[in-house]
Amino acid sequence: MAEYIFGVDIGGTSIKFGLFLTDGTVLDRWEVNTRLENNGTEIIPDVAKSIQNKMYEKKLKKEEIAGVGVGVPGPVTENGEVIVAVNLHWGHTKVAKDLEKLLNIPVKAGNDANVAALGEMWKGGGRGTKNLIMVTLGTGVGGGIIVDGKIVAGAHGAGGEIGHASVEPDFPIACNCGNHGCLEQFTSATGIVRIAKEEIAKAENTKTVLIENEISAKSIFDAYKEGDEVSKKIVNQFARYLGKALAIFACVIDPEIFVIGGGVSKAGQPLLRAVEQYYRKFAFKSCKETPLVQAKLGNDAGIYGAAKLALDAAR
Amino acid sequence: MAEYIFGVDIGGTSIKFGLFLTDGTVLDRWEVNTRLENNGTEIIPDVAKSIQNKMYEKKLKKEEIAGVGVGVPGPVTENGEVIVAVNLHWGHTKVAKDLEKLLNIPVKAGNDANVAALGEMWKGGGRGTKNLIMVTLGTGVGGGIIVDGKIVAGAHGAGGEIGHASVEPDFPIACNCGNHGCLEQFTSATGIVRIAKEEIAKAENTKTVLIENEISAKSIFDAYKEGDEVSKKIVNQFARYLGKALAIFACVIDPEIFVIGGGVSKAGQPLLRAVEQYYRKFAFKSCKETPLVQAKLGNDAGIYGAAKLALDAAR
Incomplete structure (x- = not known):
């Protein structure tokens, strides 16, 4: 057998x-x-x-x-x-x-x-569910959509290409894909570092533990956990973009759960809670309680x- | 049998x-x-x-x-x-x-x-497909998602609730659902009339065939077809909101086709072409050619x- x-x-x-x-x-x-x-x-x-x-x-x-x-x-x-x-x-x-x-x-x-x-879905953060949205926050932002236990591949293989949802089409910098204001420009490791540089430049009189040339998603979330004011602003921007986008995606397929993976997600619970706060604010009432969990399988x-x-x- | x-x-x-x-x-x-x-x-x-x-x-x-x-x-x-x-x-x-x-x-x-x-999907505008997003533009904005020939009902029955995607969360007016800046506040029959009133107020010196107290989605699209300048601005706003939202939805399930129905969709081809223009602009490259068609079954x-x-x- x-x-x-x-x-x-x-x-x-x-x-x-x-x-x-x-x-x-x-x-x-x-x-x-x-x-x-x-x-x-x-x-x-x-x-x-x-x-x-x-x-x-x-x-x-x-x-x-x-x-x-x-x-x-x-x-x-x-x-x-x-x-x-x-x-x-x-x-x-x-x-x-x-x-x-x-x-x-x-x-x-x-x-x-x-x-x-x-x-x-099978053995990780979404175990026990059949409908989920997975978001992978790495150098870029990837994703995968599962409906009724099956992958939604899409008509052109673009199912789950949520990193390229153009959430700010007037954004002046172009994404690698050619469009402007894609979600990954704000919520990837690279995107967070760009936001960080802007916030540090703006906040000249605010003390921060962040050192401009050593900024990474990890150093930002570490500083955020220690209560660093500038890092709070950076993480809030990141979390607002992601939470708002997830709320929109939920109106499409209304998943049982969101699973957040990728290198950036290693920041763990503080990151999830920041995103969740915006998600709950912007989500349609029926979907406000949908859980956001960390991916488990790496x-x-x-x-x-x-x-x-x-x-x-x-x- | x-x-x-x-x-x-x-x-x-x-x-x-x-x-x-x-x-x-x-x-x-x-x-x-x-x-x-x-x-x-x-x-x-x-x-x-x-x-x-x-x-x-x-x-x-x-x-x-x-x-x-x-x-x-x-x-x-x-x-x-x-x-x-x-x-x-x-x-x-x-x-x-x-x-x-x-x-x-x-x-x-x-x-x-x-x-x-x-x-x-079975007998209307999406005949021959198995994956589609339907948008119903009426007094509100409804929707339905079909993946692999089946309805995506969602974990809380909110699958396809695309009218309540919060696309402008900072919008000052609240939606009936309690959130702010839902898609239906800009693209429903009611939403278009609100946009129209704002545009008419702004455009005091521009001639328009629109008469403030008799504005409806129909009168706006009729005037648009006749080349009325103010109506062009109104329809462009409407079309940009809808085209941008559809481009985001396409990154989730990448449908074979969009089917546009409801009372507002009776404006027909000129409406579809206006929305399509923005959709093509904002969509991820693989999905730019996804057709937008009118619903057929009323x-x-x-x-x-x-x-x-x-x-x-x-x-």
Whole structure:
């Protein structure tokens, strides 16, 4: 009987693997370097080899594997084709089909941020729910939407691209995407540092522990926890942008929970409480009490979600 | 074999009925008054009687009916219970269960705006799609979200409550819901008239065909089509608010299509083109070409959607 699943998270630097039981117990985790040479054509064969080696090592037969799930940093269609994945040097690539051919095991593929959201639903901060919005606050801002236990990939693979919701279209600085005033310009690690520099320049007479050339999301939240006045202003701006945006998103799908992950979210409860305060203020009355929780799986969300994707397809 | 379905749309003034074949062909349409007396307790028995009379008239047996779908003006849970429906004088009401008991036929219930979106997907402006956002521009602004062919009801029945997305939280006037700067304050029939009054007051020296005491959404769009300068400013404001909000919503679920309905949408193509221009400007690159179309079923969207709801449950 098929009782094992592989979850694979392909990133621009490394490929993470997990071997799971179908109940979500992780038996093994490992990673290999991502080889970008030859337009990334080595990647899929490398994934296949790594899985086959693990099967040999663990004495697993093909019939015992329910499936392989793969997360990819780019838009992925319903049938597992990637349109483009810049970080992997990929153009149009039939990930699921190609890997399936090499392994002769069913493969499912999804966008990495969406797959991470699925992982957090299965075994992380959103455990026990079937409808959630995950927000990943890192260098950029990513997201994933889960409705009725399934990823909302979207008609153009842009489901959950909440970092590019243009919340301040008159904002003078352009986002990497070309638009102006995207949520990630205010709530990513980079965005917070930009806000911080502005606030420090404005607050010349206010004492602050922040030192202009050493500012990071971490130093700002550390200072905020110590009660630093300038940091309070910075965090309030950040929290207002995010809380307001989440309140708007809630009017679309009314999730059971918001799961906040990514490097910035390591600031933990003080950050969540600041965002929550604005969320509760701006949310539609029926949704005011929707919980905001911290993601739990960290960098493993991808392999968990990929495994769950394969598991759901096998059922 | 079950080949007929009833679609029912319960409103505060009248209850609309449709008798359909399972392929969506409408065989009969009729309506009865909504009796609000006795806290609306007459409504469900009235619906049952009207359906039974029609079955008698058309000589339909219970076994030939695949199901009955019902749209209700209020939040409806997954199992067909209404939390509250002010316009029907209802508190907590087990619509599906109660009607099922009277008819001995399977009943499904949903929120009326969500059900209308399902109707537009099945046989209206969104025909051929499975993922859409419907916006209903009337006295207020309602909406419905369809993902993978199914209504997104939301954890608190607030899925698709896009009229209450707080897009301008600093707006001084409060919305009926208690928040400030909800989308419906700018893009409903009432909202457009308010914007119009402000623009007319500002534009004392600009000639306009608009007459202050006779302003309606219709007169504004009529004047806009004739090239009236003040009306252009009004419609631009309206279109910018709606286009910007749709661009944000698209980052959440990335629909295949937007369907615009309700009284205000009768202004037709010029309105759609004005909104589209702002939508294209603010949307994330992958979603810029998502079509905006007019709803097609008008007041019948509810009975079509209710029938589809029952049909999907029967399959």
